[in-house]
């Protein structure tokens with residue numbers, strides 16, 4: 104059974120490594136990605152705030168060594184979910200089972216004026232480039248979301264707190280301000296506890312909080328918001344517009360922009376075609392922890408099939424998000440999204456112990472996926 108995994112991000116890496124661990128050389132997996140390596144989302148913030156050099160957080164796919172898995176670095180140009188044929192810059196690939204794990208593409212150019220007058224911090228290139236801009240920044244910083252849905256809903260709040268930390272360390276709070284523009288009414292809707300704790304922290308630090316609005320366009324030194332007001336800035340850090348990759352939209356797999364899947368099995372409406380992670384509309388937030396949980400459920404089904412067994416694996420919509428509060432304090436929010444029920448999330452921390460737990464979270468995945476030792480902060 105040839106399994107073609109499209110995308111070697113959080114979901115694709117988890118699926119490929121699990122299939123290899125369980126099935127060994129018989130796994131018959133081809134894993135395709137256009138990038139030369141993987142970078143955790145949270146590592147973008149670590150580089151941006153000067154905690155580690157960029158080289159430290161790139162995990163080269165050339166280092167992947169899973170029996171039964173072949174990695175191919177190439178760009179996917181077409182996906183036929185009926186024949187399960189995938190066209191790439193390096194020719195066609197055929198599969199018995201297709202798993203689409205191509206994430207969300209980011210479009211800074213979809214917000215008028217953003218590229219000319221602001222910065223985005225969600226792509227690897229954008230976040231890494233901001234390291235220099237932030238190193239000698241003082242003045243009015245605006246952190247702003249430009250559309251929904253967007254990855255890792257806590258990330259803009261974390262960015263506000265980490266930027267505030269950096270300005271405080273450099274003694275620049277008197278001449279600087281941090282504002283946060285979010286489409287949500289509270290920072291983390293499924294967790295009232297986490298939202299209350301974040302809002303208290305914003306208030307204590309004087310971070311200005313603009314809920315329920317978005318940046319629609321940008322002019323020199325001015326962000327125009329969807330509520331009709333505008334916000335002056337010296338530095339704009341934006342979360343750009345997210346869309347499913349064009350190749351996915353053109354494949355006919357999407358409905359309303361994302362791939363609908365069965366929320367228990369991650370199957371698409373096409374036979375033997377699954378989708379996991381940010382590219383889906385499964386109903387969980389777009390975050391690595393959820394992509395990983397979905398990949399585990401697809402892996403269980405494929406392993407059961409390979410062994411001639413019947414799978415009982417079902418996705419439970421659960422994920423743990425680590426939440427940076429700044430000053431080396433991290434909290435966790437464990438959120439469960441069950442269909443038909445309101446999502447719920449309990450806050451634990453923040454504490455230094457949970458900062459260590461976040462370090463272990465990153466280290467364990469790099470050990471599992473790349474077979475080497477690594478710690479997020481070096």
Ligand SMILES: Cc1cc2nc3c(=O)[nH]c(=O)nc-3n(C[C@H](O)[C@H](O)[C@H](O)COP(=O)(O)OP(=O)(O)OC[C@H]3O[C@@H](n4cnc5c(N)ncnc54)[C@H](O)[C@@H]3O)c2cc1C
Pocket residue numbers: 109110111112113114115135136137138143144145146147148177178179180204205206207224225226254255258348350379380381382389390391392393394424425
């Ligand atoms: C600043 C920031 C902080 C974050 N912090 C966290 C966090 O603390 N915890 C957490 O759980 N999540 C976090 N996230 C979110 C997390 O990074 C994503 O949700 C997660 O990576 C999604 O996994 P995925 O497998 O769906 O897609 P991705 O990991 O995005 O992988 C998709 C892959 O597909 C490849 N691809 C796309 N198009 C093509 C093509 N045409 N051809 C070939 N390859 C292609 C891409 O190169 C990419 O490697 C953060 C994100 C950001 C931006």
